[in-house]
Amino acid sequence: MSPLLYAAGHTPPVATAVEPVRRLFTPPTGSFWLLGPRGTGKLTLALQLCPSAVLVDLLDPTVERRLLSRPETFPSLIGDFGDVVICEIGRVPALVDTVRRLAARQRDRRFVLTSSNARPLRGERASVFSRRLPRARLYPYVAGELGARFQVSDAMRIGLVPSVVEALRPALERADYIDRFVKQEVKREQLVQHYDHFVRFLDGAAHAQATQVLPAQLARRCEIPKKSVQQFLEVLEDLFVVERLGPFVQGARRALLTDPKLFFFDAGIQRSLLPNFAQETFDDVDAAALEGVVFQHLTVWASWAPSANRTLGFWRTRAGADVDFVVHSRDEFFGIDVKNVTRLTEDDLRGVLAFSKDYPHAKPIVLYRGTERIEERGVLCTPVQEFLQRLHPSRPLGVAARTG
Numbered sequence: 225m226s227p228l229l230y231a232a233g234h235t236p237p238v239a240t241a242v243e244p245v246r247r248l249f250t251p252p253t254g255s256f257w258l259l260g261p262r263g264t265g266k267l268t269l270a271l272q273l274c275p276s277a278v279l280v281d282l283l284d285p286t287v288e289r290r291l292l293s294r295p296e297t298f299p300s301l302i303g304d305f306g307d308v309v310i311c312e313i314g315r316v317p318a319l320v321d322t323v324r325r326l327a328a329r330q331r332d333r334r335f336v337l338t339s340s341n342a343r344p345l346r347g348e349r350a351s352v353f354s355r356r357l358p359r360a361r362l363y364p365y366v367a368g369e370l371g372a373r374f375q376v377s378d379a380m381r382i383g384l385v386p387s388v389v390e391a392l393r394p395a396l397e398r399a400d401y402i403d404r405f406v407k408q409e410v411k412r413e414q415l416v417q418h419y420d421h422f423v424r425f426l427d428g429a430a431h432a433q434a435t436q437v438l439p440a441q442l443a444r445r446c447e448i449p450k451k452s453v454q455q456f457l458e459v460l461e462d463l464f465v466v467e468r469l470g471p472f473v474q475g476a477r478r479a480l481l482t483d484p485k486l487f488f489f490d491a492g493i494q495r496s497l498l499p500n501f502a503q504e505t506f507d508d509v510d511a512a513a514l515e516g517v518v519f520q521h522l523t524v525w526a527s528w529a530p531s532a533n534r535t536l537g538f539w540r541t542r543a544g545a546d547v548d549f550v551v552h553s554r555d556e557f558f559g560i561d562v563k564n565v566t567r568l569t570e571d572d573l574r575g576v577l578a579f580s581k582d583y584p585h586a587k588p589i590v591l592y593r594g595t596e597r598i599e600e601r602g603v604l605c606t607p608v609q610e611f612l613q614r615l616h617p618s619r620p621l622g623v624a625a626r627t628g
Contacts, residue, residue, distance in 0.1 A: 248528060248617055249528060250528065251273055255327050255333075255334050255337075256357055256360055257359040258337065258338045258339075259338075259339055259342065259345075259361050261405070261463065261465060262405035262409075263385045263386060263405060264387075265387075266340070266362050267281075267311050270336040274307040277308055278302050278303065278306055278309070280298075280301070281312075283315075296322070299326060307333055308323075308333065309335075310338065311338050313337045313338065314340070320337075327357070335357075337357075340405070340409075340464060341463055363489070363524050364383065364384035364386065364490045364520060365386055365389060366521050366524050366615070367521065367609075367615065368615060368616050374613060375609070376609045380491055380492075382394050382492045383490040384517075385493060388401065388493075402426065402493065402496065402497060406463060410422060415459050418452070421452055421456075422456055424448060425453065428442055429456075429466065430495075433494050434485060434512040435485060435486060436481060436483040436486075437468065437483055438483055457486075467487050467523070468485065469519070469537065471538055471540065472539050472552070474552075475582075479541065479542040479543075480540060481540045488516060490516075491517050495509070514593075514608065515548055515562045518608065519536075519549070521612050523536065525615050525616070526551075528617035534551065535553070537550045537552070538550060541578070547576055547578075547579045548575075549562070553620075556620055557586045557587065558589055559583065560576075560591060561575045561591070563593070565592055566592070566594045567594060568590065568600070568605055573590065573601060576588035576589065577603065587604070587622075587625075588602065589606060590604070591607075591608040591611055592606075595607050606625055606626070611625060
C-alpha cells in the first residue's frame with residue numbers, strides 16, 4: 225500500500241467523540257456513494273462500516289495533487305485486496321471512471337465514495353456509474369440519535385451538525401462553518417463568477433428560511449440580478465447546504481401557491497448567517513428555526529426508509545390558509561403545523577383545520593413548544609420535543625405522534 229494512503233484500521237484520520245453517537249442510518253449493501261454536507265460525519269461513518277479499509281483522503285493536498293496529475297496510478301496505490309474508502313472523490317473527478325471499472329471487476333471489494341458536492345455525479349463519466357451504485361445521504365444528527373442530549377432549543381440555536389455538536393466550543397465552530405466549508409469551496413472550485421454577489425445572496429437566503437422562494441424578491445433583497453438567484457441556489461443545493469420543498473397539490477380543491485419553500489440543511493448554520501442582533505431577538509427567527517428543525521427530522525425519516533415511499537410537501541392556498549408539512553405514504557397521511565408557542569390558541573389550529581376540510585382522510589397535527597399532549601377539535605397537539613425524540617425511520621410517523 226502506498227505511504228500516501230492510510231490503513232483505516234491503524235491510522236484513523238478523524239477525531240471521534242468521547243461517547244460516539246450511534247447513527248440511525250442503514251447503509252446499502254456493497255459499494256455506494258455517501259453524500260451530504262461537510263461536517264456530518266461521512267468519513268467517520270464510512271470507516272466504521274469498513275474498519276480495515278484503505279483510505280484515500282483527497283482532503284490531503286499531497287494525495288489530491290498525486291491523483292489529479294496521475295489518476296491512472298490509483299489502482300496501484302490501493303492494491304488488490306480490502307475495502308476502499310475515498311474521501312471527497314469530487315476533488316478528483318477522473319477517479320470516478322477508474323473506480324467504476326475496479327468495482328465492476330472486483331466485486332468482493334467494497335468501495336465507499338464520500339462527497340459533499342453533487343456536481344461530479346452529474347458529469348458524463350459519473351452517469352453510468354451512478355446508475356449502478358446506490359446513493360445514500362447523511363444528514364446532521366436527529367433527536368433519536370442523541371437521546372437525552374437532544375434539546376429542541378439547542379437544535380434551533382446551535383444546530384445538529386456533528387462537527388459542531390461535538391466541538392469543544394460549538395458556538396465558534398458553528399460561526400466558522402460557512403466560511404470554512406461553503407465559501408472556501410465556492411472559491412476553490414470557482415463555482416460562481418461574481419463571488420461578492422454570492423456572499424450577499426447567502427445573507428438573503430438565510431432570511432428566507434422556511435419561506436417560499438420568489439427569485440425576483442430575493443434578487444431585489446440581495447441587489448443582484450434575478451438570473452443569479454437560480455444559479456446560486458443550484459450551487460448551494462449541489463453542496464447540500466439548502467433544499468427546496470415542493471408543494472402538495474394532489475387533489476387540490478383550491479388555488480394554491482406553488483413556489484417551493486427554502487430550508488437550510490441545519491437550523492443552526494442558517495442562524496449563523498443572520499446578524500448577531502437578529503439571532504437572539506426576533507420571534508420569526510425562532511419560528512423559522514423550529515420549522516427548520518422539524519424539516520430536518522422529517523427529511524431523515526423519509527429518506528432513510530426509501531421502501532416506505534414517504535413524501536414531504538407543504539400546502540398553502542392563495543387565500544392564505546397553509547400547513548407547514550404534508551406527509552404522505554402508502555399507509556399514512558398527515559397535515560402538520562409547527563408553532564413556536566407554549567400555549568395554543570384557536571388561531572394556531574386554522575391551517576390544519578382548513579387542510580382537513582379539503583382532505584378529511586388526513587390526520588391533523590400541531591407541534592408546539594408546550595409539554596402537554598392534548599386534542600382540540602379533532603387536532604392532535606403534541607409537544608415538539610417529544611415528537612422528534614420518538615420519530616424513527618423504521619417506524620410510522622403515527623408512532624411519534626401517538627395517534628394510534
